[in-house]
Amino acid sequence: MIRLGDVTYFYPRATTPALAGVTLEIPTGQFCAVIGANGAGKSTLCYTLAGFVPHFYRGKLSGGVEVAGVDVPASSLAQLAGHVGLVFANPFNQITGARFSVREEIAFGLENMGVPLEEMATRVEDILGFAGLRDLAERSPFALSGGQQQRLAIASVLVMRPPVIVLDEPTSQLDPIGSREVFAVLRDLAATDAATVVLAEQKLEWVAVFADRVIVLHEGRIVADGLPGDVLASADLAQYGLQPTRYTQAARAAQAAGFRADRDDLPVTLEEAVEFFR
Amino acid sequence: MTAGGQRTTDDRGAATGAALAPMPIVVANVSFTYPSGTQALRGVSLRVAPGEAVAIVGENGAGKTTLVKHLNGLLKPSEGSVVVGDWDTREHTVAKMAARVGYVFQNPDDQIVERTVGDEVAFGPRRLGQPEAERQANVAAALATVGLTDAAATHPYDLTTPQRKLVTLASVLAMRTPIVIFDEPTMGQDAGGVALIGGIVESLKAEGRTVLTITHDIDFCAAHFGRAIVMAAGQALADGPAAEVLTRADVLATTNVEPPQLVRLAQALRLARAPLTVEGFVAEIVGRGQ
Numbered sequence: 028m029i030r031l032g033d034v035t036y037f038y039p040r041a042t043t044p045a046l047a048g049v050t051l052e053i054p055t056g057q058f059c060a061v062i063g064a065n066g067a068g069k070s071t072l073c074y075t076l077a078g079f080v081p082h083f084y085r086g087k088l089s090g091g092v093e094v095a096g097v098d099v100p101a102s103s104l105a106q107l108a109g110h111v112g113l114v115f116a117n118p119f120n121q122i123t124g125a126r127f128s129v130r131e132e133i134a135f136g137l138e139n140m141g142v143p144l145e146e147m148a149t150r151v152e153d154i155l156g157f158a159g160l161r162d163l164a165e166r167s168p169f170a171l172s173g174g175q176q177q178r179l180a181i182a183s184v185l186v187m188r189p190p191v192i193v194l195d196e197p198t199s200q201l202d203p204i205g206s207r208e209v210f211a212v213l214r215d216l217a218a219t220d221a222a223t224v225v226l227a228e229q230k231l232e233w234v235a236v237f238a239d240r241v242i243v244l245h246e247g248r249i250v251a252d253g254l255p256g257d258v259l260a261s262a263d264l265a266q267y268g269l270q271p272t273r274y275t276q277a278a279r280a281a282q283a284a285g286f287r288a289d290r291d292d293l294p295v296t297l298e299e300a301v302e303f304f305r
Numbered sequence: 306m307t308a309g310g311q312r313t314t315d316d317r318g319a320a321t322g323a324a325l326a327p328m329p330i331v332v333a334n335v336s337f338t339y340p341s342g343t344q345a346l347r348g349v350s351l352r353v354a355p356g357e358a359v360a361i362v363g364e365n366g367a368g369k370t371t372l373v374k375h376l377n378g379l380l381k382p383s384e385g386s387v388v389v390g391d392w393d394t395r396e397h398t399v400a401k402m403a404a405r406v407g408y409v410f411q412n413p414d415d416q417i418v419e420r421t422v423g424d425e426v427a428f429g430p431r432r433l434g435q436p437e438a439e440r441q442a443n444v445a446a447a448l449a450t451v452g453l454t455d456a457a458a459t460h461p462y463d464l465t466t467p468q469r470k471l472v473t474l475a476s477v478l479a480m481r482t483p484i485v486i487f488d489e490p491t492m493g494q495d496a497g498g499v500a501l502i503g504g505i506v507e508s509l510k511a512e513g514r515t516v517l518t519i520t521h522d523i524d525f526c527a528a529h530f531g532r533a534i535v536m537a538a539g540q541a542l543a544d545g546p547a548a549e550v551l552t553r554a555d556v557l558a559t560t561n562v563e564p565p566q567l568v569r570l571a572q573a574l575r576l577a578r579a580p581l582t583v584e585g586f587v588a589e590i591v592g593r594g595q
Contacts, residue, residue, distance in 0.1 A: 064495040065467050116493065117466060119412065170341055173411050173489070174365025174521075199492045200411070202364040202521050204561040229495060232566060270496035273524060273566035273583060280587045297566070301573045304590055 029053040029076060029191065029223060034090035036071060036080055045071040047247040049090075053240075055190075058217035058224045060234040060255070063244035064268025069227035070116065072244065073195040076225060077113035078104050095190045095223070109140065112189035116196045116227075118180035122168045129171070129179055130155065130164040136187045150186050157212070158182035159205075173200040181209060185216075191223045192216065198230060206230060210237040232272050235259050235295040243267055260293040274300035327355040328390040328405060328483045328515065330376055335385035336539075337371055345371035347539040348385070355483070358506065358516045360526040360547065363536035364561035369519045370411060372536070373486050376517070377406035389484065404433050407477035411488040411519070413461075413469040422464070422472050423448070423457035429480040440479075447479035450505060467493045474505065485509055487518040491525050503529050527551055527565040527581040535560060552579045 031051040035044050046068050053059050061069050074080040078099045081088040092099040095110040115121045126132040133154060137147045155161045158178045163171060168179060177200045184192065192213070198206035210233040216222040217239070228234055234241060234255060241258040243251035245267045251258050258264075264271050271279075278293045278300065287303065294300040330353040337346040345368045353359055361369050374380040375387045378394035378401075387394045389405050407429070410416040419425040426447055430440040448454045451471040461469055470493065477485060487506075491499045499522070506529045509516045520526050526533060526547060533550040535543040537560035543550050551557070554564050554572065563569065564579075567586045571579035576593065580586045 064497060065465060065493075117412070117414075119414070166341075166343075170339070170343070172366045172370065178365070196493060200365070200489065200521070202561040203523060203563045204558070205365060206521070207563075229493075268495055268497050270499075274570060276583045277567060277570070277586050277590075280583050281590055284587055284591050286587075286591055297569055297573065300570050304570070304574055 028055045028093075028095065029225070030091065030093040031075075032091035034075065034088070034092060036075060036089075037087040038071075038084060039086045041086070044247050046075065049247070049249055051242070051249065051252075053223055053225065055223050056217055056221040057239050058214050058237065059226070059240045059242060060238035061225060061227045061242045061244060062229070062231065062234060062269060066246075067244040067267070068247040069244055070195050071247075073113060073193045073225065073227055075099070076191070076193045077111050078102065078107040079113065108136075109187075110189060111191040111193060112184040112187055114181050114184045114192075114194040114197045116199065118173070118176040118200070121180035121183065122176065127167060128165050129160055129168055132168045132179060133160075133183045133186050136183060140187065154182045154186040157185075174202060174205065177201055178205070185212075188220075189222075191225070193225045195227045196229065197226070198228070198233075207233055207236075210234075213237070231259055231269070232274075232296070235272060236297075243269070256292075256295050256299070259295040271295070274303075278303050326390070326483060329354055330484065330515070331386075331388045332372075332375065333386050333388070335372075335375060335382040335387060337368075337375065337380060337383050339371075345539050346375075346382075349539070349541055350385075351534065351541060351544060353515060353517065355515055356510070356513045357532060358510050358530045359518075359532045359534060360530035361517065361519045361534045361536060362521070362523065362526060362557075362560075362562050363542075367536040367560055368539040369536050370488055371539075373408065373488060373517060373519060376484070376486060377408045378402035379408070400432065403429065403480065403482070405482055406484045406486060407480045407482035408486045409470075409473050409477045409488060409490065411492065413466065413473045416473045416476070417461045417469065420460055421457065422453060422459050422461055425461055425472055426457075426475045426479050429476050433480055435481075443479040443481055444475075447475035450478060450508075451475045452501065467495070467498055470494070471498070471501075474502070478505070482514075484515040484517070487516070487520075489519055489521065491520065491522045499525060506530075521562075523551065523562065523565045524567075527568070535562065548579075548581055551581070 031049050034046050034049045036046040037044050063069050076094055082104050097110050123135050134151050155164050181197050198209050213224045214237040217224045238255050241255045260275055274294045282288050294303040332351045335346055335349045338344045363369055378399045381395050419428055426444045430443055461472055490502045530547050533547040534541050543556050551564050552568050568579040576589055580589055
């Protein structure tokens with residue numbers, strides 16, 4: 028469960044807020060995507076949920092932030108570590124630099140949590156397989172391609188099994204099918220393990236398919252919040268600097284040319300588009 | 306091949322008036338193994354004609370970045386050769402190759418060296434020996450192109466990562482090289498940023514420059530690049546017109562890539578053709594009913 032009550036935040040020296048009056052409740056087990064143009068506040072929202080705002084970035088935070096039953100502004104980053112995991116947009120920021128192999132890097136968080144050795148070994152091997160990193164387990168984290176580093180960053184957070192998982196554009200360097208797989212895993216973690224997942228993303232096709240809910244941020248405010256099919260087909264999307272999927276674009280253009288002009292439910296996914304155009 | 310006096314003239318020529326001199330790229334049977342022992346390229350051969358727009362797609366770790374780092378001489382082949390124009394990359398320094406091949410890194414933080422955005426964008430042109438007036442004009446034009454004119458005095462690290470990526474893009478544009486290479490240009494960009502970069506690719510094409518990009522954004526690839534190369538495990542699996550290569554779902558799937566959204570839709574609907582643009586797709590749909 029995540030609760031934000033009228034949250035406003037200024038980075039140090041900033042004169043405009045990065046988040047402005049954000050009130051939000053995300054129930055346990057929900058997979059919630061956050062979309063918006065660059066600068067809309069997506070990363071700041073992620074940092075706020077994980078406590079990096081205000082504990083690392085300082086600045087001025089007002090309002091209440093509660094994540095997994097913990098009062099975030101009142102807790103230290105160390106206290107928050109077991110409750111919420113954050114995957115940074117740039118995997119380079121995630122990698123500790125304190126470990127020499129991919130396997131050790133993934134184990135780093137578990138070591139700090141004091142997980143027993145045998146359990147640690149099992150969890151690390153499981154996540155290596157799941158992240159497609161088993162063949163790279165002995166390689167230095169710095170001798171990976173950009174996309175492989177991003178897989179490592181995701182794996183090293185998921186291995187800790189935090190009840191709340193926050194990810195800031197975690198698939199920006201992943202190949203297309205790899206991206207879709209990450210979305211599917213997040214959906215499964217939310218659905219079967221009751222993890223609460225908050226994902227800032229630009230890849231609207233996979234948001235449309237996998238997320239339970241979509242929030243649109245614009246200039247630090249929530250301007251839309253609802254089911255993917257409703258939010259992503261909305262004509263308002265463009266004014267927030269977002270481009271609908273090609274499926275929605277094609278349906279809208281086809282309607283302008285007189286095709287199925289009576290339909291008011293535009294497709295956002297491939298499956299819906301097949302139904303619309305058939 | 307490395308006469309000192311000759312080089313200055315060459316560099317300046319390539320950077321200015323002769324920017325559009327025909328400059329084919331010939332990659333002949335190139336293999337490359339990193340010092341760690343990882344073999345990243347296995348016998349890659351390809352030819353890029355002057356003025357072509359080529360996208361390289363493929364799964365993480367396929368060797369895409371390793372391949373393009375060979376085109377500007379950052380990496381030298383373990384076997385085989387790379388020739389740009391009449392220059393074999395093994396016989397020329399990276400600094401010299403920079404007059405012919407501009408390369409925008411995947412991670413902007415691997416590229417940025419200066420303390421203001423303006424100085425950063427002027428860095429390459431200065432190294433190429435562009436005369437001052439011309440350099441200033443190129444820097445101003447490049448900053449305007451990426452929408453960062455007002456940020457010229459800003460420290461690059463006071464910008465967001467997507468903005469820093471635009472700074473590195475401007476740095477390469479200001480060098481006015483006949484060949485421009487982008488490594489994941491749309492990474493982290495929003496719809497406005499993707500449209501901006503698409504416009505830059507189109508104007509480079511209109512000027513007759515050769516543009517290569519690595520991208521996971523298949524819809525971006527479909528919109529702007531006439532030719533697509535599909536890589537897997539250090540080899541080119543497929544190479545041809547994007548309109549053809551990007552419809553080969555079976556080949557793409559072997560390297561973790563899917564066809565563009567509209568191609569998948571056209572294939573699911575069993576349309577006769579799979580257009581790459583919304584306009585083309587709508588024309589196909591509307592035409593179907595007649």
